[in-house]
Amino acid sequence: xxxxxxxxxxxxxxxxxxxxxxxxxxxxxxxxxxxxxxxxxxxxxxxxxxxxxxxxxxxxxxxxxxxxxxxxxxxxxxxxxxxxxxxxxxxxxxxxxxxxxxxxxxxxxxxxxxxxxxxxxxxxxxxxxxxxxxxxxxxxxxxxxxxxxxxxxxxxxxxxxxxxxxxxxxxxxxxxxxxxxxxxxxxxxxxxxxxxxxxxxxxxxxxxxxxxxxxxxxxxxxxxxxxxxxxxxxxxxxxxxxxxxxxxxxxxxxxxxxxxxxxxxxxxxxxxxxxxxxxxxxxxxxxxxxxxxxxxxxxxxxxxxxxxxxxxxxxxxxxxxxxxxxxxxxxxxxxxxxxxxxxxxxxxxxxxxxxxxxxxxxxxxxxxxxxxxxxxxxxxxxxxxxxxxxxxxxxxxxxxxxxxxxxxxxxxxxxxxxxxxxxxxxxxxxxxxxxxxxxxxxxxxxxxxxxxxxxxxxxxxxxxxxxxxxxxxxxxxxxxxxxxxxxxxxxxxxxxxxxxxxxxxxxxxxxxxxxxxxxxxxxxxxxxxxxxxxxxxxxxx
Numbered sequence: 349x350x351x352x353x354x355x356x357x358x359x360x361x362x363x364x365x366x367x368x369x370x371x372x373x374x375x376x377x378x379x380x381x382x383x384x385x386x387x388x389x390x391x392x393x394x395x396x397x398x399x400x401x402x403x404x405x406x407x408x409x410x411x412x413x414x415x416x417x418x419x420x421x422x423x424x425x426x427x428x429x430x431x432x433x434x435x436x437x438x439x440x441x442x443x444x445x446x447x448x449x450x451x452x453x454x455x456x457x458x459x460x461x462x463x464x465x466x467x468x469x470x471x472x473x474x475x476x477x478x479x480x481x482x483x484x485x486x487x488x489x490x491x492x493x494x495x496x497x498x499x500x501x502x503x504x505x506x507x508x509x510x511x512x513x514x515x516x517x518x519x520x521x522x523x524x525x526x527x528x529x530x531x532x533x534x535x536x537x538x539x540x541x542x543x544x545x546x547x548x549x550x551x552x553x554x555x556x557x558x559x560x561x562x563x564x565x566x567x568x569x570x571x572x573x574x575x576x577x578x579x580x581x582x583x584x585x586x587x588x589x590x591x592x593x594x595x596x597x598x599x600x601x602x603x604x605x606x607x608x609x610x611x612x613x614x615x616x617x618x619x620x621x622x623x624x625x626x627x628x629x630x631x632x633x634x635x636x637x638x639x640x641x642x643x644x645x646x647x648x649x650x651x652x653x654x655x656x657x658x659x660x661x662x663x664x665x666x667x668x669x670x671x672x673x674x675x676x677x678x679x680x681x682x683x684x685x686x687x688x689x690x691x692x693x694x695x696x697x698x699x700x701x702x703x704x705x706x707x708x709x710x711x712x713x714x715x716x717x718x719x720x721x722x723x724x725x726x727x728x729x730x731x732x733x734x735x736x737x738x739x740x741x742x743x744x745x746x747x748x749x750x751x752x753x754x755x756x757x758x759x760x761x762x763x764x765x766x767x768x769x770x771x772x773x774x775x776x777x778x779x780x781x782x783x784x785x786x787x788x789x790x791x792x793x794x795x796x797x798x799x800x801x802x803x804x805x806x807x808x809x810x811x812x813x814x815x816x817x818x819x820x821x822x823x824x825x826x827x828x829x830x831x832x833x834x835x836x837x838x839x840x841x842x843x844x845x846x847x848x849x850x851x852x853x854x855x856x857x858x859x860x861x862x863x864x865x866x867x868x869x870x871x872x873x874x875x876x877x878x879x880x881x882x883x884x885x886x887x888x889x
Contacts, residue, residue, distance in 0.1 A: 352889045357601035360886055364608055364879055377600050380466040386436045386584050386592060387466070388500075391489075392473035393482045394443020397504030397548055400555075401473065402440050404548040404574055405433050405581075408562050434578060435585025439467070464489060465600035468592035469584065473502045476509030478531055486535060492602065495595055500580070501543045503527055506573070507550050513571045514550075520571060542580070547572035602887055609883045616880055619873040621714040626861040626869050629706060633860035636699045640853055643691045647684075647845060654684045655838045659831045677837055688845055692852055699856050 362370045380387070390398040403417055416429050417440070430439040464470065472486065479486050490499065506524065507513055513520035524545040531543060550568045554560045569575060661676035706712055 351598055352602070352886045354597050354601045356886060357598075357605050360879075360883055361601070361604055361608060364612060364883070373601075373604055376466070377597065380600070381593065381597070383437060384589075385432065386468045386587075386589055387439065387596075388436055388469045388471050388581075388584075389439045389441060389464070389467035390471045390473055390502075391441055391464070392443065392502075393475075393479075396443070396473040396475045397502075397546070398440055398443070398473045400548040401471075401502060401504055401546060401577075402431065402433075402438060403554065404565070405438070405578065406431065407554070407560050407564075408574065408578065409433050410562070413559070434581035436581055438471075464492070465603040466596070468498065468589065468596050470494065470499045471502055472499060473504050474531070476503065476506055476527070478503070478527070478534060483534070490535060492599060492606075494599070496538055496541055498592060498595055499541070501531060501537075501541065502577070503531065503543065503545045504548060506545045507547045513547065513568070517571055544577050544580075545573050546577060548574060605883055606887055609880065609887070612876055612880045612883060616873065616876040618714055618718045619869065619876055621711050622718040623866070623869045623873050625706070625709075625711045625715040626866045629703075629861040630863055630866045632699075632702050632706070633856055633862065636695060636702075636856045636860075637853060639695050639698075640849060640856070643688065643695065644846070644849055647688045647691075648842065650684060650687075651838055651842055654680045655831075655835055658838075681837065681841060685841060685845070689848075692848060696852055696855065699859065703859050 358370065358374075361373065390402065392398060399417055403413060406413055406417075411431075411433060414429070414431060417431075430437055432438075470489075472489075503524075506520075506527075509523060509527070511520045511523045527545060528543045531537065532539070532541060537543075547568060549555060550565065550572060554564055557564065565572065565574070658677045658680045661680070
């Protein structure tokens, strides 16, 4: 299977993380690539002898020991340190603690793992019992495209394996051979894997010396394996560095892709939940808008009957004056108005309760998280460090566009947390209806002179001529005049109701996610899915 190229990895990272993140990675790689000597990294659990090996190499080479190089059975290395020896740059990393959950263990493991992308040769250190808690970690590391020449295995502190090499050198040699085979089987290594069995500091003698000399270990050089390791380092320093550096470059960018795939997967999961929440919100909005439309249609239809009833009441009275018109119009129009207000209150209350229920669900928290994550990607923590939420710049720009209207929903939260009860809303609408009826009375007052004049004409003609036909004719004129008054009042009431209906419609829309936003969220989710699939394909090659 052919590995993807560094250029392909870089292109994917650019698309996912943006130019800023890519430039940071490129600078990091550039600093490493500028190193002229082979870089080797000691990698393994704490207390596997990493520092002892490095200390022995330095002493044998006649070089001074750096202050940071200490020897003990505790976590003593807390940072990545490097020293030049035998023509190579060797880095000591903190001990792995794959099962450790305390802050120090987690930090040490992260520092050790971060060094994997910037090394030419990996020196995996193990104790005589070989990999135990770190076995899964090592298997995972070795799956990341390491040629067999780029990984050396150092079984250190071999004198603690149960066979004393000073008393039985032949049995110690047999034990070493068995350990090599056991390691190959455990990690599924090829037969040609480079495995060194080392005793860097027999019986810990050098640990008691602040400035040990090479002669301290002269009695043990025939079997302590350090000469073989030193020769391998000398040989590596003389080799062409470019094949190692090319492999390191692929691992560096591949590792960067792998780390960001997790971020994209998290974003995709969040977007999927956000899409579901947004779609439910849109469905709720459509349902409430349909209810409002139905109420409007029913109000218009019922108003026609109300108008006719009011006309009949007013025109059939013996005397037609302002009071009679008002007493005829007020009851039927008030009843109609209150009925519509009750309908509006019911829809408003259902909308508020529906939104509250949605916000109480687990999905709403993820929905808000997506909104905040992608609309405020540059947010900083109190210490001024970058947000713990990884920034996926290119994707965040697209999602921010998709969520541009969602802040309406979030800003309405305070109002929704203290919703009015239906009874409260009805009390308010009663006050509103009084003003509407007062307006209706005003219209009636304005039209009253015409009505009274017509009514007087009718009575006068009836008394003078006793003409029933003329009486009916003039009564129709009165009825028409009353009809105009009542119709004007009804139209004004309907216009007032439509204003309130429009207000409710805007309330519902403002507290829900509209169709366009659902579409854009789905588009963002689709793009994140595509990025994830392409990233997984890259690292599988």
